[in-house]
Amino acid sequence: MLELRDISVSVTEEKEVPILKDINLALDKNKIYVMTGPNGGGKSSIAKTIMGIYQPVKGKILLDGIDITEKGITERARLGIGYAFQQPPRFKGLKVRELLALAGKEDLDEQCDLLFDVGLCAQDYIDREINASFSGGELKRIEIATLLARNLNVAVFDEPEAGIDLWSFQKLTETFEHLHEKYNTTLVIISHQERILRLADEVILVSEGRISEITSRENILAEIEKIDFDCRCRKECIKGEIASAECDR
Amino acid sequence: MLNAIDKRLLQEVADLHTIPQGAYNIRKNGQAAGRQSTANIDIVTKAEKPGIDVIIKPGTKGESVHIPVILSESLDDLVYNTFEIGAGSDVLIVAGCGIHNPGSNKSQHDGVHEFFVRKGAKMKYVEKHYGEGSGSGQRILNPKTIIEVEEDGTVELEMIQIKGVDQTKRDTQIRLHKNARLIVSERLLTDLEQNAESNITVELFGEDATAQIISRSVAQDNSRQVFHLSLRGYAKCRGHIQCDSIIMQNAQVSSIPEITAFHSDAELIHEAAIGKIASEQLVKLMTLGLTEEEAETTILQGFLK
Ligand SMILES: Nc1ncnc2c1ncn2[C@@H]1O[C@H](COP(=O)(O)OP(=O)(O)OP(=O)(O)O)[C@@H](O)[C@H]1O
Ligand SMILES: [Mg+2]
Numbered sequence: 001m002l003e004l005r006d007i008s009v010s011v012t013e014e015k016e017v018p019i020l021k022d023i024n025l026a027l028d029k030n031k032i033y034v035m036t037g038p039n040g041g042g043k044s045s046i047a048k049t050i051m052g053i054y055q056p057v058k059g060k061i062l063l064d065g066i067d068i069t070e071k072g073i074t075e076r077a078r079l080g081i082g083y084a085f086q087q088p089p090r091f092k093g094l095k096v097r098e099l100l101a102l103a104g105k106e107d108l109d110e111q112c113d114l115l116f117d118v119g120l121c122a123q124d125y126i127d128r129e130i131n132a133s134f135s136g137g138e139l140k141r142i143e144i145a146t147l148l149a150r151n152l153n154v155a156v157f158d159e160p161e162a163g164i165d166l167w168s169f170q171k172l173t174e175t176f177e178h179l180h181e182k183y184n185t186t187l188v189i190i191s192h193q194e195r196i197l198r199l200a201d202e203v204i205l206v207s208e209g210r211i212s213e214i215t216s217r218e219n220i221l222a223e224i225e226k227i228d229f230d231c232r233c234r235k236e237c238i239k240g241e242i243a244s245a246e247c248d249r
Numbered sequence: 250m251l252n253a254i255d256k257r258l259l260q261e262v263a264d265l266h267t268i269p270q271g272a273y274n275i276r277k278n279g280q281a282a283g284r285q286s287t288a289n290i291d292i293v294t295k296a297e298k299p300g301i302d303v304i305i306k307p308g309t310k311g312e313s314v315h316i317p318v319i320l321s322e323s324l325d326d327l328v329y330n331t332f333e334i335g336a337g338s339d340v341l342i343v344a345g346c347g348i349h350n351p352g353s354n355k356s357q358h359d360g361v362h363e364f365f366v367r368k369g370a371k372m373k374y375v376e377k378h379y380g381e382g383s384g385s386g387q388r389i390l391n392p393k394t395i396i397e398v399e400e401d402g403t404v405e406l407e408m409i410q411i412k413g414v415d416q417t418k419r420d421t422q423i424r425l426h427k428n429a430r431l432i433v434s435e436r437l438l439t440d441l442e443q444n445a446e447s448n449i450t451v452e453l454f455g456e457d458a459t460a461q462i463i464s465r466s467v468a469q470d471n472s473r474q475v476f477h478l479s480l481r482g483y484a485k486c487r488g489h490i491q492c493d494s495i496i497m498q499n500a501q502v503s504s505i506p507e508i509t510a511f512h513s514d515a516e517l518i519h520e521a522a523i524g525k526i527a528s529e530q531l532v533k534l535m536t537l538g539l540t541e542e543e544a545e546t547t548i549l550q551g552f553l554k
Contacts, residue, residue, distance in 0.1 A: 072535075089529040091530060091551055093554045
């Protein structure tokens with residue numbers, strides 16, 4: 001179980017700016033949490049705080065009852081915490097194969113399976129450098145694969161669906177659906193996507209640097225239904241039948 | 250005779266574990282330490298000045314020449330080598346200089362390499378610098394490379410220097426004729442108080458000549474690097490320079506671009522960038538369990554590969 005107790009985070013530019021305020025969360029093993037809310041609400045900041053990229057000015061983080069607040073990124077990674085970036089970096093000179101090996105999957109067959117799981121043809125990608133030639137969507141998929149490569153206690157995916165085409169999206173949701181079962185993973189997915197929300201055991205709403213609500217998938221979906229009452233293409237859109245269906249949500 | 254230090258130097262600069270296959274010439278402390286010509290490749294000592302002539306017969310395919318230079322004592326070594334790459338041949342030439350300087354006097358090797366790559370010939374030239382030794386003596390390498398590439402010729406140039414050399418000034422001048430192709434990749438890492446300067450001038454004389462220069466460097470500690478890469482297009486031709494440097498600690502890097510067109514159909518591009526390691530890259534690798542130092546090493550190794 002991962003617990004955030006009274007966590008506050010500030011960033012210092014010219015002066016100290018609070019970005020997270022009194023965050024309390026208790027996330028169980030083998031469950032899927034979907035974190036959602038307005039842009040700039042603080043979702044990525046919560047993820048970075050879990051990973052140790054941001055250090056809280058106040059509060060504690062506990063993993064299975066052990067205080068990890070003072071631990072750095074590397075130590076947390078070794079304790080089985082993983083974070084798939086919202087905007088993953090590119091690496092001049094580093095090949096997909098090498099990055100996956102660094103993530104812990106050195107076996108070529110297993111690497112190919114991983115790429116398949118994120119909808120990439122292994123042959124075309126395994127020896128490619130993760131440089132500027134990668135498209136946004138390709139980069140996101142590689143990023144997701146670096147997390148799937150590890151048997152994690154806590155896996156946080158930051159808008160994994162961003163830039164992923166509709167066809168692959170189906171595959172991705174299937175992957176998430178079963179991911180947590182194998183290693184008892186606490187799965188946190190930051191997303192604005194209805195189809196990802198449907199996977200949630202619990203939905204965490206974040207806005208203005210606070211957790212504004214923790215609710216059930218049913219509640220959230222009912223709310224969306226209300227908003228979308230007038231949108232006729234909605235059903236097809238969810239089923240993925242109309243590739244061109246675009247909601248303005 | 251080659252001792253253990255010599256063998257290590259050879260391995261570093263020429264990837265040689267034993268005496269190489271094919272033609273070779275090993276120069277140790279200013280003296281010849283082994284030579285072999287083959288049926289198609291002739292190596293002869295120059296009469297008028299120190300150095301060798303390497304003559305490769307037209308049509309020679311898939312053969313290699315190794316010409317490593319090793320210095321294991323303080324010495325001022327100057328050498329002139331000339332290469333005649335016969336028409337239609339396809340060869341690999343591995344040069345390189347390894348210095349082991351145990352003393353407090355300087356070790357210096359200045360090599361002038363001149364190449365004539367004849368019609369339709371293909372040459373890959375690899376030059377690696379390596380320095381070691383705990384003494385305070387400076388390790389200095391100043392190579393000068395002049396390459397003339399005739400019609401339809403192809404030249405691939407690999408120049409590598411990773412640490413260990415205190416002073417280096419590398420001058421490279423290349424002339425490309427009709428339909429000649431050139432690819433240069435330069436890799437440089439300096440640390441401590443080292444200084445490195447690389448000047449590459451490529452003149453594209455012939456129609457449809459192409460040149461691509463990819464230079465990547467890392468400057469650490471108090472080291473300094475200066476790159477002066479210049480393309481001059483005199484005909485319908487294409488040229489591209491990519492110069493990328495990672496700067497760390499108190500190092501200093503100058504990248505001075507120069508592209509000059511003397512013909513309206515010359516297409517020349519210069520891209521240069523200097524910056525530190527992107528922090529997201531470090532963080533990303535640390536989230537996979539690497540320490541900060543491991544992440545840094547991984548990024549630099551990839552960058553200089
Ligand atoms: N390193 C930083 N420096 C300055 N401001 C920051 C930093 N990190 C986050 N913020 C600010 O904190 C707020 C929350 O940002 P965060 O990235 O967590 O939002 P988010 O909920 O992930 O948004 P989105 O849905 O757009 O991804 C924003 O106003 C952002 O500008
Ligand atoms: Mg975000």
